[in-house]
Amino acid sequence: MPLEAIVFDLDGVLIDSEPVWEEVRRGYVASHGGRWLPDTQQRLMGMSTVEWARYIATDLVDGVTAEEVAYAVIDEMSQRYAAGPPLLPGAEDAVHRLAAYRPLGLASSSPRALIDLVLGQLGVDGLFRATLSTEEVDAGKPAPDGYLAVAGQMEVPPEDCVAIEDSSNGLRSAHAAGMTVVAIPREAHPPSDDALALAAHVAKDLDELTPALLTAL
Structure with a gap:
């Protein structure tokens, strides 16, 4: 696909x-x-x-x-x-790099107020075609509701999407939605082995996310 x-x-x-x-x-x-x-x-x-x-x-x-x-x-x-969100290395570059390649969506467990605050502070809110908080759907992660809703808003079949996730519940959610999943595990809260096994690729950081990599998946 x-x-x-x-x-x-x-x-x-x-x-x-x-x-x-x-x-x-x-x-x-x-x-x-x-x-x-x-x-x-x-x-x-x-x-x-x-x-x-x-x-x-x-x-x-x-x-x-x-x-x-x-x-x-x-x-x-x-x-x-308020003083600025704790941005991870390579985050802004990854968003700009991939937004120039394909439409972007965001499916987060954060409340809508915090999503809008963070994306606005980073100046990347205009780069996302659709953003969703799981408070806006029936069930949070690991249910697929959030990812399915974002795909629907973008008018893209979920199986034609790549999701970028870090947690066990997030990986399970995106996979259950039918998306190809890239995992970027966080050392402080690593995903379980069974959840990590759902990922098509495990990246060490955001710098690894390139159009060539995602296309190959």
């Missing part, structure tokens, strides 16, 4: 935000007398806003609503990003 579009994840692919998310959500749980479990961070990765806020309010903290959790955490994340 021809390559018609490239769909990026945001957190862990273009920005090194997973440590910030963990610090902010862990801090929220601690400040409300909650309990952070050994598998909490891995479970949260890929969840939509509704899903992670409900999980924290139900399983980790007593006496708060999911709406209160989401508002407090997203507000703190916005403040952390």
Whole structure:
């Protein structure tokens, strides 16, 4: 099949935000007398806003609503990003390089407010034909909903898209949508072996993403 579009994840692919998310959500749980479990961070990765806020309010903290959790955490994340998001090396160049080659989409578990904030601060918002937060679909990653919705917005069959992902749930989501997946694992939160096996290519960094590589896949 021809390559018609490239769909990026945001957190862990273009920005090194997973440590910030963990610090902010862990801090929220601690400040409300909650309990952070050994598998909490891995479970949260890929969840939509509704899903992670409900999980924290139900399983980790007593006496708060999911709406209160989401508002407090997203507000703190916005403040952390105000001085500039934690951009990963090669992110801006990769976006510009690939946008000149094929239409770009973005499917992120971040809330819409943070997606727009980050892309606007980087000055690349105009390079994406479609962007989507999984809070705008029925289910977050590893469900394929977000990737399928972005492909639909771009009017491109998902099987003609390459997705760029880093996490286990993200890899599973893009693969379930029928996309060819390129993994760029993050050392701090590496994907599981079974999820990584779903990738057509494992790249060491964003600089490795070239039109020639993606076309060959």
